Amino acid sequence: MDHSIAALAQALNLPSAGDTSLTVTRAAEPGDAGPGDLALAMSPRYAEALGQGAARAAILWDGADWEALGLKAAIFAPRPRLAMAGLTARLDRGQGFGPGIHPSAVIDPSAVIGADVSIGPLAVIAAGARIGDGTVLGPQVYVGADAQIGPGGYVREAVSIGARVVIGARVFIQPGARIGADGFSFVTPEVSGVEKVRETLADQGDTQAQSWIRIHSLGAVRIGDDVEIGAGCTFDNGTIRDTVIGDRTKFDNQVHLGHNVKIGTDCLICGQTGLSGSVVMGNNVVLGGQCGVADNTFVGDNVVAGGATKIVSNAPAGRVLMGYPAVKMDLHTEIYKAQRRLPRLLRDVAELKKAVFNKEPNG
Numbered sequence: 001m002d003h004s005i006a007a008l009a010q011a012l013n014l015p016s017a018g019d020t021s022l023t024v025t026r027a028a029e030p031g032d033a034g035p036g037d038l039a040l041a042m043s044p045r046y047a048e049a050l051g052q053g054a055a056r057a058a059i060l061w062d063g064a065d066w067e068a069l070g071l072k073a074a075i076f077a078p079r080p081r082l083a084m085a086g087l088t089a090r091l092d093r094g095q096g097f098g099p100g101i102h103p104s105a106v107i108d109p110s111a112v113i114g115a116d117v118s119i120g121p122l123a124v125i126a127a128g129a130r131i132g133d134g135t136v137l138g139p140q141v142y143v144g145a146d147a148q149i150g151p152g153g154y155v156r157e158a159v160s161i162g163a164r165v166v167i168g169a170r171v172f173i174q175p176g177a178r179i180g181a182d183g184f185s186f187v188t189p190e191v192s193g194v195e196k197v198r199e200t201l202a203d204q205g206d207t208q209a210q211s212w213i214r215i216h217s218l219g220a221v222r223i224g225d226d227v228e229i230g231a232g233c234t235f236d237n238g239t240i241r242d243t244v245i246g247d248r249t250k251f252d253n254q255v256h257l258g259h260n261v262k263i264g265t266d267c268l269i270c271g272q273t274g275l276s277g278s279v280v281m282g283n284n285v286v287l288g289g290q291c292g293v294a295d296n297t298f299v300g301d302n303v304v305a306g307g308a309t310k311i312v313s314n315a316p317a318g319r320v321l322m323g324y325p326a327v328k329m330d331l332h333t334e335i336y337k338a339q340r341r342l343p344r345l346l347r348d349v350a351e352l353k354k355a356v357f358n359k360e361p362n363g
Contacts, residue, residue, distance in 0.1 A: 004022065105123040126143060178234045180235065224247035267281060288308070
């Protein structure tokens with residue numbers, strides 16, 4: 001599909017210059033761009049690469065001399081990543097899921113399907129499920145009994161949504177996510193060795209083997225509006241109450257939420273992060289990749305945790321954390337610098353010991 005520079009600039013609410021009637025079909029990196037491409041050169045460091053390609057139009061940094069760069073038209077982006085968000089939304093060709101309900105889909109007669117819903121091949125919609133208007137369900141999606149998905153959702157292939165899960169409007173779920181599994185909850189008939197260790201922090205010694213008994217999950221998962229869920233995420237049901245995710249929160253791939261987790265609004269949870277059972281997290285929290293949060297821990301509003309941080313105690317609002325166990329990021333940096341000095345420090349100590357103990361006694 002062709003897009004004029006004028007139309008793109010208007011859609012992005014950005015200024016433009018030159019022959020804005022010129023049309024482009026796709027976005028490209030500056031050095032790879034052809035005559036029909038829109039080159040993405042939103043920083044001066046990409047100026048040289050523009051000359052290696054054949055683009056006639058580009059998105060440039062604010063104040064760029066587009067004519068000197070040999071272009072016929074340009075759009076100017078003071079905030080490049082924000083411009084990328086609007087541009088990619090405009091140019092995204094989607095997954096090619098067709099309209100309507102595929103004949104191989106299995107839909108229980110008691111399910112309620114809204115207007116203009118797309119349901120792909122081999123999808124299964126269980127009894128009592130409700131699918132909102134305009135929602136797209138890709139191939140092999142499963143929606144469990146009495147589950148609900150709001151309007152305008154986009155659920156990609158092989159997503160599984162368990163019974164009684166409630167999802168708000170405009171959700172975006174990537175392939176293979178699993179929402180509504182039972183929580184990892186087990187108990188032993190007697191006080192277990194794990195419970196004793198947790199209380200005493202001491203070695204167990206010889207203990208008798210014990211069997212684990214399942215605690216069933218009676219709750220479900222409740223997800224707000226405009227939430228995005230990455231590929232391979234796994235969200236557990238609550239034990240009694242629901243696991244809850246607030247509006248506009250975004251999850252990267254392979255994030256795990258344990259039972260009873262409660263997450264606020266506008267959080268950003270990066271890949272391979274895991275939240276143990278009953279974690280409560282505030283609003284606008286950012287957790288970098290491979291973070292972990294111990295069970296029954298509270299994480300306050302606006303906390304930021306660097307990659308691989310392990311939060312094992314409550315984190316107050318606004319705290320910036322790093323490390324294991326998590327400490328303030330500036331303290332972690334200081335500790336890391338000190339660790340790097342340890343070999344030299346140990347050598348210095350060894351030299352001092354040698355000088356002291358080898359010293360001739362006073363005659």
